[in-house]
Amino acid sequence: MFDSWRYSPVKSNIFSTITFAVFIFVIIFTDSIVSNVSLHSDAIEHGSNHQDQLQTHQTSQVLRITSTDDEDDDHGILLPPFEVTEEVIVQPENKLKPEDLRLFQRSRFTRRFNSRVREFFGSNQCKVQFFMTWISPTELFGEREFFVLESVFQTNPESCLIILSSTMDSEEGRKILEPLTSRGFRVGAFSPDLWALFKNTPAERWLSDIKNGDRDPGEIPLAQNLSNLVRLAALYKYGGVYLDTDFIVLKEFSGLRNTIGAQSVDVNGNWTRLNNAVLVFDKNHPLVYKFMEEFAFSFDGNRWGHNGPYLVSRVVDRLANTGEELNCTVLPPIAFYPVDWTKISGFFIKPNDQLGAKWIEAKIRQLSMSAYGVHLWNRQSSRFRIEEGSIIRRLISDHCVVCSGRV
Incomplete structure (x- = not known):
């Protein structure tokens, strides 16, 4: 087979x-x-x-992780994937929002900023030079903000007040201020020239880096962070008192020099947090310069308070620990922050009984004796209605000069 x-x-x-x-x-x-x-x-x-x-041939992608460090709880960190080389990762260019770009524009008002400020202070015999900032539209400058201006002049009638604001430096802004200027009070709104204001300070390089995209402006509105820096630069260049527009003034400020207020203290009376809502400093004060240095060095546009109240706390604490001379007085909370932001609602409520009425009378006496003012903490209190018989209503009645009664 x-x-x-x-x-x-x-x-x-x-x-x-x-x-x-x-x-x-x-x-x-x-x-x-x-x-x-x-x-x-x-x-x-x-x-x-x-x-x-x-x-190495897989598609590149950026992974976001959340840091466990307490200092970075509010924002993530960008890290490259494990196998991607530096040549593959291209960092995106930091781009300013359209509304941010307008902050860098110069106008006929901003170009004359320095001369306008010096002329305003020079032509008036200002017992105290006050500064405020306003970054919102004029239509948001309401009765409460106007009453704060009234309280400044009711307690400091021989003083001058400059509002650093491009929106209030307008015809609409002048109409808002007219009830005060027509009564002879010296108040004006000037558009700040950031380049001139920051010149020869640590803020100058920071501003250039932000504009050129070399620093990340962050998610918090840039104007809000600029407000923290502008107040420092204005005090450093001209000297005087900076006030937030939600601070009711109860006393004359002419006796204060180189002063900052504690927002909170521990059981031993040592401050635990400072705040930058009220700052009193001489021209060219070295501590204000260090505040600007810290702002430029540690700027973080994603963490609320990091470039403002937390900044002044960091700097003062660091210098105090090194034994460096501060040439600055830290006042207790009763001076500028007699009520904490968690309890500010109690100042807007009328008394419900005799015990509540007695408490309000006692609090009014305490404020009159010991407080230079009351911070209203607008982030918390702007939604509260001012009730008749409340502490805020009493303060308005006692410290108004136009006294429209609309607040």
């Missing part, structure tokens, strides 16, 4: 085909083994493996 199958022409062709296929398979299998041995040897020699080579 074997001989018959061997000499058959058809069977001979089939045998030849099978033999050839087996021969080809042996060649391919042998070549695969040799290739794998070569790759394995190459990996041992160069410290990599075939899997690593495949991973």
